[in-house]
Amino acid sequence: MDFAQLLISGLANGCVYGLIALGFVLIYKATEAINFAQGDMMMLGAFITLALTNDNHMGLPFIPSVLIAIAVMAVFGYLLDALMLRHVFGQPQIAVVILTIAIGYIIRFGAGLIWGHEPQSLHSPLAGQDITIAGIALGLDEIAVIIVTILLTGFLYGFFAHTRTGIAIQAASQNQLAAYYMGVPVRRVYSLVWGLSGVVAAIAGVLFASKGSIDPNTGLLGIKAFAAAVIGGFGSLPGALLGGLIVGVIEPFASRYGPSGYAQIAPYLLLVLVLVFRPHGLLPQVQQKKV
Amino acid sequence: MSTPLLQVDNLESYYGPVLAIRGVSLSVESGQIVSVLGANGAGKTTLLKTLSGVMNPEKGSVSLNGDTLTGLPPEQVVARGVIHVPEGREIFPLLSVADNLAMGAFLRRDRDAIARDHEMVLDYFPVLRERLAQAAGTLSGGQQQMLAIGRGLMANPRIMLLDEPSLGLSPRLVGEIFDIIKRLNTEQGVTLMLVEQNARVALSIAHHAYVMELGRVVMSDSAEKMRQSRDIQQFYLGEQEDGVRGQRRWKARKTWR
Numbered sequence: 001m002d003f004a005q006l007l008i009s010g011l012a013n014g015c016v017y018g019l020i021a022l023g024f025v026l027i028y029k030a031t032e033a034i035n036f037a038q039g040d041m042m043m044l045g046a047f048i049t050l051a052l053t054n055d056n057h058m059g060l061p062f063i064p065s066v067l068i069a070i071a072v073m074a075v076f077g078y079l080l081d082a083l084m085l086r087h088v089f090g091q092p093q094i095a096v097v098i099l100t101i102a103i104g105y106i107i108r109f110g111a112g113l114i115w116g117h118e119p120q121s122l123h124s125p126l127a128g129q130d131i132t133i134a135g136i137a138l139g140l141d142e143i144a145v146i147i148v149t150i151l152l153t154g155f156l157y158g159f160f161a162h163t164r165t166g167i168a169i170q171a172a173s174q175n176q177l178a179a180y181y182m183g184v185p186v187r188r189v190y191s192l193v194w195g196l197s198g199v200v201a202a203i204a205g206v207l208f209a210s211k212g213s214i215d216p217n218t219g220l221l222g223i224k225a226f227a228a229a230v231i232g233g234f235g236s237l238p239g240a241l242l243g244g245l246i247v248g249v250i251e252p253f254a255s256r257y258g259p260s261g262y263a264q265i266a267p268y269l270l271l272v273l274v275l276v277f278r279p280h281g282l283l284p285q286v287q288q289k290k291v
Numbered sequence: 292m293s294t295p296l297l298q299v300d301n302l303e304s305y306y307g308p309v310l311a312i313r314g315v316s317l318s319v320e321s322g323q324i325v326s327v328l329g330a331n332g333a334g335k336t337t338l339l340k341t342l343s344g345v346m347n348p349e350k351g352s353v354s355l356n357g358d359t360l361t362g363l364p365p366e367q368v369v370a371r372g373v374i375h376v377p378e379g380r381e382i383f384p385l386l387s388v389a390d391n392l393a394m395g396a397f398l399r400r401d402r403d404a405i406a407r408d409h410e411m412v413l414d415y416f417p418v419l420r421e422r423l424a425q426a427a428g429t430l431s432g433g434q435q436q437m438l439a440i441g442r443g444l445m446a447n448p449r450i451m452l453l454d455e456p457s458l459g460l461s462p463r464l465v466g467e468i469f470d471i472i473k474r475l476n477t478e479q480g481v482t483l484m485l486v487e488q489n490a491r492v493a494l495s496i497a498h499h500a501y502v503m504e505l506g507r508v509v510m511s512d513s514a515e516k517m518r519q520s521r522d523i524q525q526f527y528l529g530e531q532e533d534g535v536r537g538q539r540r541w542k543a544r545k546t547w548r
Binding site for chain 1: 343345364365366369370374375376377381382383384385386390393394395397398442446
């Protein structure tokens with residue numbers, strides 16, 4: 001019983017990590033840039049929802065607020081690439097890394113200026129409700145997180161495997177030059193991927209905020225999600241989710257059964273082990289080029 | 292004479308810091324196969340990249356049926372029907388063969404015509420039909436070349452720029468692929484600009500040929516005449532010619548120098 005509760009809450013946490021990791025991997029696969037602002041984009045999505053729906057702010061209904069926040073983050077991601085990252089395109093990798101770290105700081109302190117640095121909680125209809133299945137009390141918020149993650153994953157899979165735009169994104173990430181030759185507007189496709197990862201960030205933010213409180217530093221969670229993406233095999237979308245789930249599940253079990261203080265170390269210890277024994281992660285992206 | 296399909300005037304283009312194309316002028320008539328021959332580093336690939344818009348020329352102009360293409364982004368050049376089949380295949384390795392072909396028709400909306408072209412491509416390259424669901428990166432080199440040509444055909448090209456289709460293939464496969472290229476030209480009326488190092492096989496199917504050296508066009512003639520030219524035989528077809536002392540004259544100079 002204890003075990004099941006730990007597992008569900010671990011999986012719910014893991015889903016959030018997995019979604020942030022997915023954002024990292026989406027952008028990395030398509031554009032070969034690593035967006036260290038991904039965690040902060042998640043936090044921003046959560047705060048925009050909070051500002052729209054909480055009674056002490058605008059007090060709009062919950063679902064429309066979430067949809068508006070998703071749309072805002074989609075535009076935010078698109079413009080971030082179109083107005084900023086496009087200019088460092090083709091520059092050394094380190095320029096992109098530093099640029100996204102700087103953007104992350106700007107988002108973090110900008111959010112602090114607008115909404116304050118105190119923790120706040122999102123007024124979600126899911127918060128604080130339990131359902132009991134076979135004698136096990138499970139948080140409705142945690143179940144919702146898992147279901148939404150499954151739905152979003154299915155949606156993304158369908159998008160990449162079956163739509164013209166999704167296949168074009170894959171094509172541009174596998175062979176940028178050939179994509180140009182086929183008439184794919186590669187730069188616009190890249191901006192689109194940033195917009196998509198803004199959407200994923202907003203959803204992850206709302207899911208995270210409905211499980212507890214958020215403050216502008218919540219975005220630092222992105223580092224843990226980054227570790228999850230590496231564990232899963234950076235460059236693999238299923239790997240990112242898997243890595244997120246593993247990190248999410250390992251934390252509550254480590255704190256429950258391990259010595260105290262161990263929970264914080266566990267994900268990184270796992271990261272070290274994975275990198276030593278499987279340097280390409282658990283689900284590496286296989287890609288060989290024939291010449 | 293009517294305006295040619297593709298007209299290139301005095302084109303200059305840099306490859307990095309190097310002026311790789313130094314004032315190239317050439318033209319391609321509709322329905323023809325025009326071959327551009329030349330050794331490594333002659334500027335052939337840079338020429339094609341400039342034509343397809345992934346590189347911007349320093350000077351000069353490119354026009355298709357009288358409409359200027361110079362300065363257009365690659366997607367608009369593709370939309371006008373200039374399709375580049377790059378050197379070294381450059382397929383999408385993790386996409387299926389079917390999705391690779393579909394990417395060729397990325398800018399098209401005419402579903403029925405796309406389906407017809409899909410069937411046409413599979414009729415010319417039956418080996419691809421057996422492997423539609425397979426990841427393209429698992430195909431052999433020759434199959435990847437066929438896929439690259441098929442993907443180009445899916446764009447319904449008005450002119451196809453074909454870069455070194457013989458690269459890294461066995462002589463038998465080269466023969467097979469060039470037979471298909473010739474058939475595409477005669478049966479489907481595909482206009483082709485064929486860039487090759489393998490002069491023998493290129494001249495065997497071309498109508499007209501240009502020879503490039505160090506970024507310049509140094510010779511232009513019908514393929515027929517080229518095959519008979521002594522310079523071409525000596526320097527590009529590698530034919531042995533007995534000199535006065537029964538040896539090949541290694542220091543022989545080309546007539547255009």
